[in-house]
Amino acid sequence: MSLADPARLSPHVKDLGGGFLVRRLLPSAGRQAVGPFLFFDHFGPITATPADNHDVRPHPHIGLATVTYLFEGAMMHRDSTGVVQRIEPGAINWMTAGRGIVHSERTPDDLRGATRRSHGLQLWCAVPAAHERDEPSFQHVPAAALPERSESGVTLRVLVGEGHGLRSPVRTLSPTVYVDYRFAGAAAALALDVAATERAVYAVGGRLRLDGELLPEHTLAVLAPGTTPTLEADGEARAVLVGGDPLGPRFLWWNFVATDKALIEAAQDDWEAGRFPAVPGETEFIPLPPRRPRGG
Template structure:
């Protein structure tokens, strides 16, 4: 399908274990990435009863940055750099894997004991080739540090990159669009063409795009250079992502992203030999998948 043709992507359910599933939108067989975004998971919303939590065991990444953004709940991040950070709604955890990092994500003890709702988005942003082998790093940005403004009944919040005249403090490696839009009923706004590649994801609400309804939990990839109108027939919640086109295709294998397959093979060998690193205080080891 041509990139000039709007595309609606339906989610695929992906099991994270212990009965916890996510909706995966990217990568997709018809569209592998939008701007630098090569992975897009919608987590929940899920009710976690007392005693139950999310446990993503230590695992490696290369060639990307992970971006965790929550609407409800909490998630504890630990990595091989020694970073320890609980992320809560509205915060941003941006982890640059570069040449290699290991991290785990778990429900904090307080929420696990009490039970809670979990809801958020996790994305992977492919690093430009010149930064693929950069040193790993981790940054946390509190909710209060992200720019927001109200525009004709729409609350705009820029998570990463630049859009709508707002600049996020999150460090990015290429022109990036990542924003949260909360509509009052009846609000209308136009999505500008300042970024070449853009996609909309409706988390909830009755949203029409140029007069055509867009079902919730669908990713609409917009045609480049086309300004579209979003109209909310009810209160609505929308994510907007994209940016400049990637500087070439990427191979995605397990948790590794690379412009050169040899980097994937090297990462496999490094993980088996436990050369990428370990998360302090955690000893679990996930073997490479069979495929």
């Protein structure tokens, strides 16, 4: 498989200021999703100072589930269902937007005056069409509740779904897998024993090889169905595997996902008109971006 193969996706990189880089792998020009995952952002690592402000003000979502996973740092999640949850490394935080939710992600107050690290993944999953208009909800599964084991120099954690003989307690609306791999050093290797209709491996950091071929850092490699490739490291490294059953194409606009454009247009109107539920304790919000005229 050559590096020009469309099964290998490179990120679009955006600097949010102060060297805070976000790498977006999905959606891409050639592929909207892998399984249910249709948005894949890798942010950091960065060392933030007390002068830095990377807070994300309240903003809305419909028709998707956000999946937040940190390698370093912490953030405070607040949403319109009343949930207030500190997010820390190793935990899975799964927010189902359903018919509409608003949330913010801010630096915890105890870290604002400190030099701090920030590094993690923000993913979105489509939800089955029958659940697009469900009640919004949030589930937090702490790091200690997620299954983990070490073998052949690799520590693996099954964050969502099943793989390597382990099962995550995270509840999903369709078959979904998400596994974190941490390689201790050179010669660490592991067969990716994870069954799913669609799968992809992302090189978070370090020097990795997939079935003997270099997998460049920050590359998402879509795996052939029915295979069990071997992932190995030339030193300390980290990777994640994502996948599951595909749910079909979706319309995406800003923070909205839907099977029907009319749902997105309605969400645009509702956000502009202030009809989304408020986040308790929040007064700020992110305005709706400019949109095309209807039918445009």
